[in-house]
Amino acid sequence: MANYTTLNLLIGGEKITEGRETIEVVDPATEEVIGQLPKATASDLDDALANAKSGFDTWRRKSADERASTLLKAAQLIRERASDIGQLLTLEQGKPVKEAIGETMYCAMLLEFYAGECKRLYGRTLVRPEGSRVEVQYHPVGPVAGFSAWNFPAINVMRKIGGALAAGCSVIVKPSEETPAAGIALVQAMLDAGVPGDAVQCVFGVPDEVSRHLLGSPIIRKVTFTGSTAVGKHLSKLAAEDLKVTTMELGGHGPVLVFDDADVEKALNTMAANKYRNAGQVCVSPTRFLIQEDVFEKFRDGFVERAEAVKVGNGFEDGVQMGPMANARGVDGIQSKIANAKDRGAKLLTGGERIGNQGYFHQPTVLSEVPLDAEIMNEEPFGPVAILNPMSGEDAMIEEANRLPYGLAAHAWTSDPARRRRLAAEIEAGMLALNTGSVSAVDAPFGGVKWSGHGSEDGPEGVMACMVPKTVHEG
Numbered sequence: 431m432a433n434y435t436t437l438n439l440l441i442g443g444e445k446i447t448e449g450r451e452t453i454e455v456v457d458p459a460t461e462e463v464i465g466q467l468p469k470a471t472a473s474d475l476d477d478a479l480a481n482a483k484s485g486f487d488t489w490r491r492k493s494a495d496e497r498a499s500t501l502l503k504a505a506q507l508i509r510e511r512a513s514d515i516g517q518l519l520t521l522e523q524g525k526p527v528k529e530a531i532g533e534t535m536y537c538a539m540l541l542e543f544y545a546g547e548c549k550r551l552y553g554r555t556l557v558r559p560e561g562s563r564v565e566v567q568y569h570p571v572g573p574v575a576g577f578s579a580w581n582f583p584a585i586n587v588m589r590k591i592g593g594a595l596a597a598g599c600s601v602i603v604k605p606s607e608e609t610p611a612a613g614i615a616l617v618q619a620m621l622d623a624g625v626p627g628d629a630v631q632c633v634f635g636v637p638d639e640v641s642r643h644l645l646g647s648p649i650i651r652k653v654t655f656t657g658s659t660a661v662g663k664h665l666s667k668l669a670a671e672d673l674k675v676t677t678m679e680l681g682g683h684g685p686v687l688v689f690d691d692a693d694v695e696k697a698l699n700t701m702a703a704n705k706y707r708n709a710g711q712v713c714v715s716p717t718r719f720l721i722q723e724d725v726f727e728k729f730r731d732g733f734v735e736r737a738e739a740v741k742v743g744n745g746f747e748d749g750v751q752m753g754p755m756a757n758a759r760g761v762d763g764i765q766s767k768i769a770n771a772k773d774r775g776a777k778l779l780t781g782g783e784r785i786g787n788q789g790y791f792h793q794p795t796v797l798s799e800v801p802l803d804a805e806i807m808n809e810e811p812f813g814p815v816a817i818l819n820p821m822s823g824e825d826a827m828i829e830e831a832n833r834l835p836y837g838l839a840a841h842a843w844t845s846d847p848a849r850r851r852r853l854a855a856e857i858e859a860g861m862l863a864l865n866t867g868s869v870s871a872v873d874a875p876f877g878g879v880k881w882s883g884h885g886s887e888d889g890p891e892g893v894m895a896c897m898v899p900k901t902v903h904e905g
């Protein structure tokens with residue numbers, strides 16, 4: 431097991447560790463304090479803003495080749511450092527170290543894709559028959575402020591900084607104060623690769639104070655956030671005061687439609703692993719399993735068997751598939767939602783309890799026949815709980831899938847191609863997985879609709895989200 435690291439702010443390329451108030455960072459597997467995180471002062475944030483202004487001015491003028499080669503170099507450094515970064519990530523967040531290293535490698539892959547996109551930021555020319563022309567150009571939107579959550583301490587941060595830097599924007603990122611080390615290491619890799627110290631910076635503090643300070647400045651032209659819908663709405667209102675552009679990657683409540691013509695074994699193997707990945711603290715986690723009656727019992731029994739087989743433990747132990755939840759409020763939240771569901775008549779098929787009294791471990795849990803008025807049917811559980819409900823048929827399943835105001839990821843399992851086309855047309859979601867567990871890829875947009883947010887990260891869309899068009903008319 432690795433040692434944790436000295437934590438710092440990164441402002442203007444300088445590591446700031448001393449003379450600041452600090453926030454304790456806790457290992458969720460042991461509840462021990464492992465680090466002291468310096469908080470940026472108001473004057474630090476003002477410095478970061480002034481730097482972001484000058485950083486934008488220089489970085490946006492770099493050639494596409496130079497931006498691309500710098501991002502590729504950073505990707506290479508991240509690949510070389512992935513094992514170290516992954517171990518820090520497991521210490522501060524809890525997930526199995528193999529997943530943490532995989533998450534870090536995904537950051538490198540995303541940067542590599544974005545490096546290619548630097549060279550594909552095309553405009554278009556409209557040539558009029560009478561000889562005049564209209565040129566549509568794309569320009570970086572300006573300095574970006576990014577705020578990210580603790581559930582994916584690396585990739586959430588890379589999604590904030592990668593697209594912005596590829597587009598030619600400067601960026602100030604505030605990773606979660608609960609899981610800061612992975613984000614600091616990624617920003618450091620960007621600096622080591624040659625991104626100027628005023629073009630990428632990393633700050634911490636009291637989240638609401640930091641975001642109010644940065645969003646209160648006219649220097650920031652775009653806000654990008656990953657976290658809860660409630661905070662996303664709050665930041666959107668702050669951004670609206672100055673009409674800043676926003677990308678909001680918010681909560682979900684993933685429906686999983688399992689039809690009677692599905693490959694049930696494959697669906698079970700894929701979705702049970704998916705449900706308990708990162709202890710269910712995943713915005714695209716499968717949550718409401720809507721199962722056609724004919725296959726309900728088979729699916730239910732197979733799912734419970736798989737939930738009970740999940741090996742829970744410290745993310746550094748061999749063979750562990752699920753670590754602790756990342757914080758105490760996650761355990762409390764899930765406990766209260768399970769109690770509420772039971773009160774409303776849901777069946778608890780397995781799990782339901784916290785494990786031990788040290789570390790935020792929770793049993794993989796399965797509820798069934800959960801009524802619509804239970805809290806957990808309406809609010810994102812963000813924990814290791816699956817809801818299995820029998821459903822009568824396709825129309826009812828689509829209606830239930832679309833009932834909630836969320837629309838991030840949805841899954842469906844069916845062998846009928848016509849049904850897959852109908853689902854692709856009807857399901858209200860930013861991402862739909864048909865007969866697969868996969869909903870994200872570096873070259874495809876990742877994002878939601880309705881209360882799950884707007885704007886995309888990843889794919890060409892992740893770079894375009896940091897650009898604005900300028901139309902040049904020539905007579």
Ligand code: NAD
Nearest residue numbers: 577578579580606637638641657658661680681713810812
């Ligand atoms: P939260 O929204 O309060 O916090 C998420 C992140 O946002 C944290 O890292 C926090 O530091 C930051 N944050 C909070 N308030 C902020 C502010 N005013 N300005 C800037 N940043 C701010 O959520 P939580 O309590 O940590 O988790 C609870 C719920 O959040 C979950 O149930 C889930 O719905 C949602 N969530 C979603 C994602 C996602 O990937 N979409 C990630 C984490 C949490």
